[in-house]
Amino acid sequence: MAEDLTGLLSPGAVAVIGASPRPGSVGGEILRNLKGCGFDGDLYPVNPKYDTIDGLPSFPTIGDLPDGVDLAVLAINRDVVLDAVAEAGEKGISNLVIITAGFKESGEEGARREERLRRLIEEYKLNVVGPNCMGIINSSPAVRLNASFSRWFPHGGQIAFISQSGSLGETILECFADVGLGVSLFANLGNRAGLTENDFLAHLASDEGCRAIFLYLESFAEPREFRRLVERIAPRKPVVVLKAGRTKAGAAAVASHTGSLASPDAVVDAFLGQSGAIRVTTIEETITALRALERGVLPKGDRVVILTNAGGAGIIAADACERAGMEVPPLDDETKGLLSEFLPPEAGLGNPIDMIATAGAADYERSLKLAIGGVDAAIVIFRPPLVLPDPPLAVADGIARVASEVADKPVIVCTLSREVTPVVERIRTERVPVYAMPETAVDALAVLRRARRVREEREGGREIRVNPDPARRVIDAALGAGRSGLF
Amino acid sequence: MAEDLTGLLSPGAVAVIGASPRPGSVGGEILRNLKGCGFDGDLYPVNPKYDTIDGLPSFPTIGDLPDGVDLAVLAINRDVVLDAVAEAGEKGISNLVIITAGFKESGEEGARREERLRRLIEEYKLNVVGPNCMGIINSSPAVRLNASFSRWFPHGGQIAFISQSGSLGETILECFADVGLGVSLFANLGNRAGLTENDFLAHLASDEGCRAIFLYLESFAEPREFRRLVERIAPRKPVVVLKAGRTKAGAAAVASHTGSLASPDAVVDAFLGQSGAIRVTTIEETITALRALERGVLPKGDRVVILTNAGGAGIIAADACERAGMEVPPLDDETKGLLSEFLPPEAGLGNPIDMIATAGAADYERSLKLAIGGVDAAIVIFRPPLVLPDPPLAVADGIARVASEVADKPVIVCTLSREVTPVVERIRTERVPVYAMPETAVDALAVLRRARRVREEREGGREIRVNPDPARRVIDAALGAGRSGLF
Structure with missing residues (x-):
């Protein structure tokens, strides 16, 4: 385990070995990303071909660099990269x-090359990300480091x-950009010859700039350590994992003895x-989950109210809630009475509350404020209709206002359209999660509920009621066979 | 059941009752939609306030209209709408x-109004869509009728x-527009006082401009008839159904006697x-399914090859295939040998075939042609990388070429990015389904597989091996209770 990632993630001076015009x-690309991202430390290209x-x-060799370089990014030919690693070690770049x-x-020769790299890492006590990676990004406003060739520099976030x-990392960063999801840190681990996800988890445990952690993994570098870290972190910061690699080829390697665990x-x-x-299984699900978790408000229970100006979407949301194991309880008579004082007689005062297409800003704000009192969370469907009594932004304002007042109850908005950018932006400024589709809004709420359960289970001092033995057997088998992954 | 929908869907002359500047x-909006959509029949606004x-x-009353109006769209106040219906009936507008x-x-008075409407429909033998609906659209190039206030006029399709x-219809039409999905006919049924989904199904059964049918339903107007129609149509044209409305309120009404049917x-x-x-449960799933079905190529079996230039995405796709019950079999030695003749040594010759980021147009075309021989379908992941040997469009061309040659095996493309519009467009021109995410590409293939099974089950003359009795009990209970829906 790396002791300290400060020099890696917040370097004062960075060298790019293999920079080129x-x-x-x-x-x-890496040099231009570093120049363009707002990083204000020193930048040193290394390439003997250019002045x-x-x-x-440009510096001809690593040895020619000034002292005090904290981080070197190596983008040079495989045949010379180990020499460069040794040179960096000699130079004190760790x-x-x-x-x-x-x-x-890439086959046997590559495996031997990686073995030599591992020895250099040990010899010089290096913090190495990669090899075979896309790089790292630290979006913290105080750092703004893009030491990667990603086309996306995500805006600062948590x-x-x-x-x-790497390629999936890039795809997911693009999705982040699409939905305005901010990132505090991005690291593509590549082959993990040096630093692994566990080193980053250990660092992130006490990183106050990070509110939730997302890992895309194909294998676990060190499952015991991973579990120990996640157990410690998850009750305070949700840890979302997209774990790929469940093909038959993987399954064949599993030494499992009970039928229910036959599938890896x-x-x-x-x-x-x-x-x-919190395990997610698709990229879309990942984005949905992270957008909800970014705000950090977790529901205290499973009761949901649905507010809508479009009947069909309310039904779809109610269906999705029930499918996800959440309750959509009827309103109490008092709430119904209060709602009927201002909603039109055509409005449906069940749950979903169908305020019909004429609902304006005051209807949304008052109804939401009233209805959320008796439940743990709200799904608010607001599709700006053809003819609306108020400007859509006024409605968005009202929803966002209530959402920020009920700080302990998640409010999730659904617009039924991707083409309502100003409404989405306004709601997002209050960091209220907003989705196009009602099912996705419900998926988001289900993730928040799962995060709350993790917190409760740990905080309550209760043991998780699962049998750890079968999992331990698999982990032990993997360790016994000298595998670096679980399967 | 309506006998003939020709006058409704392909009218020569349309009147808009309640048109307004x-x-x-x-x-x-309806008049402007009719004017703007390319409809070249006669248009008659009716409104006494304007010349x-x-x-x-503009005509002052329905009675003043010329003869031969095939279709009247009524967008007038509820208090005068029944008089207008009777006038239209007298005028011979059916x-x-x-x-x-x-x-x-909207409550008791509205229910009485609807009852009176039903009597007028019977008296004048009218084909009525609605009331309380958004209208109808016929995108057929020969007709081009937008008799709706939808903001979306979908381009012609199948x-x-x-x-x-209505509101969900609009949302889904927007999704269609987003992904370039063409529509032959759109109808929003509203309250179904006259025509129901069954009338449209009967019409669509023999409509050669329609290759697949999608229904969003909250209840079934006439379940027995629905089933009879779908049984007849589905083996030739896939029928995709998004059925909403499974809330507890609905469940309470179900008269079911066995535990497994407790949930409606x-x-x-x-x-x-x-x-x-083919049942879908979310709007996203709907769009995924229809894009795949639009092309109409169904796989003959469950064996899939995955081709990729991005390793992680290949693993995610393989996972998703296995989750969906499809096989990702290893390549045979002959195919491996042929691939190794031109792919680089770093390429992975398993399944997924990982051609790595350097794969060019010829690699894609040759590999796909070779690999699809031994399987029933292919998922091709092509993320245009930072540095590519060929222009992305050349790669897209090659993939599209093979896809059009193997007309009996679906090829589904995944780009890992929404930002590759030219590639997506090029692939779409061959009507090859193309998605951003690997899991979605696999979902699409799973839908095609389901459509193939429906076809096989019916064509083989085999009875479906399910027990119809419990379903019949529910239908009978609904009919017995005089309900118009199943629950």
């Missing part, structure tokens, strides 16, 4: 991001995102569930 | 779309979309499954 070259690159003086591919992912895969996926489920992680 | 008025509306001479709300959805809900949702599942419909 050529468009499309990876080292060149200057992008207006910065944090490296190795972009270069051609290690254990989600830390650790990805084993069931083992992963048990393992993650016991750790307190 | 006022922006934002529903009757005005002309939008450049068209097809009506009644937009006006304030019928059975999906017929019948929606009980299970009954709907059984009922739809027996009919041969």
Whole structure:
């Protein structure tokens, strides 16, 4: 385990080994990302072919660099990359991001190369991200480091995102950008010859800039340590895991003895569930979950009120709530009476409360304030209709106002349309989660409910009522067989 | 059951009762939609307050209209709408779309109004869509009729979309527009005082412009008839159903006697499954399914090959295939040998075939052609990477070429990004389904597989091996209780 990731994640000076003025070259893209992201530390390109690159003086070798470089990003040929690692070690640069591919992912020669890299890491006590990775991003306003060739520099936020895969990391960062989800830290682990997800988890446990952690993993670098860390972190910060790799090829390697654990996926489920992680199974689900968790308001129970100006969508939301195990209880008579004082006679005073298409800003605000009193959370469906008594922004304002007043009850908004950007933006400014589809809004609420349960289970001092033995057997078998992953 | 919907769906002359020059008025929007959609029949606004509306001479009353009006769209006050219906009947206009709300959805007085409407429908033998609906759209190039106040006029296509809900219909039409899904016919049924989904199903059974049918329903107007129709249609044209309304309120009304049928949702599942419909549960799932079905190529079996230039996404797709009950079999040695002749040594020759980020147009085309030989379908993941040997469009061309050559095996593409519009467009021109996310691509394939099974079950003359008795009990109970819906 790495002791300290400060030099890696908040470096004062960064060198790019293999920087280049050529468009499309990876080292060149990284240098331009570092220059363009607002990083205000020192930047040193290293490439003997050039005197200057992008207006910065270029150094011929790592040995020629000034002292005090905290981080070196290596984007050079596989045949020379180990020499560069050793040079960096000699120079006292202890944090490296190795972009270069051609290690254990590419056959026997690559595996030998990775073994040599591991020895160098040990010899020089290096913090290494990679090899075969896309790099790291620290979006914290105080740092603003984009040491990657990602096309996306996510805006600052409170989600830390650790990805084993580069291309999927990029895809998911694009989704983050699409929905305005902010990131505090992005790291693509690549082959994990040095730092693993566990090192980042240990760092993030006490990182106050991070409110939730998302990991995309294909295997666990060290399952025991992973579980120990997640158990500790999850009750305070939700840990969302997208775990891929449940193919037959993977299953064949599992040494499991009971029928119910024959599928490695069931083992992963048990393992993650016991750790307190929230498992998601698709990328869309991931985005839905993180948008909800970003706000951090968890429901205290399972009772939901649904407010709508579109009947069909209310029914769909109610269906989805029941499917997810949440209650959509009838309103009490008092609330009904109060609502009937201002809603039109055509309004439906069940749950969903169908305020019909004529509902204006005051209807939304008053109804939501009244109805949320008796439940634990609200789903508010607001589709700006063809003819509306108030401007859509006024309605959005009212919803956001109530949401910010009831700080202990999640309010989740659904617009039924992707084309209502101003409404979405207004609601988002209060960090109220907003989705196009009613089912997705309910999925989001289900994730918040799961996060609350993790918190309760741990805070209450109760043991999780699952049988840890089968999972332990699998982990022990993996360790016994010298595997670095669980399967 | 209506005998003939030709006058309704392909009218020569349309009158808009309640047309208006006022922006934002529903009757005005409908007239402008009819004018703007390319409809080249005669248009007659009816409104005594104006001499002309939008450049068209306005008629003071329905009685003043010229003869030969095939369709009248009514967007007038609830208090005068029944008189207008009777006038239309007297005038011999037998097809009506009644937009006006304030019928059975709005209390006792509305219910009485709807009863009187039903009597007028019978008396004058009218084909009525609505009341309380958004209207109808016929996108067929020969007709181009937008008799609705929808903001979306979908481009011509081969999906017929019948929606009980107006607002959800609009939401789903927007999704259609987002993904370039074409529509042949859209009808919002509203309160179904006259025509129901069954009338449209009967019409669509022999409509050659329609390749697949999608219904959004909250209840069944006539379950026996629905099942008879879907049983007949589904083996030739997939019938996709999004059925909402499974709340406790609905469940309480179900007279079911066995535990497994305690949930009305299970009954709907059984009922739809027996009919041969493909049930979807979310709007996103609907769009995914229809995009796949639009092309109409169904797999003959469950074996899938996955081709990718991004390893992580390949694993996610393989996981999703296995979760959906499809096989991702290893390649045979011959195929492996042929692939190894041109793919780089770093490529993974398992299944998924990981061609790595350097894969170009020829790699995609040759690999897909080779690999699809041994399976029933292919998922092709192509994320245009930072540095690519060929222009992304060349790769898209190659994939589309193979997809059009293997006309009996579905090829589904996944781009891992929403920001690759030219690639998506190129692939779509060959009507190859293309999705951003790997899980969605697999969901799409699973729908095609389901459609194939419906076809096989019916074509093989085999009876469906389910027990129809419990479903019949529920239907009989509904009929016995005089309900118009199943629950």
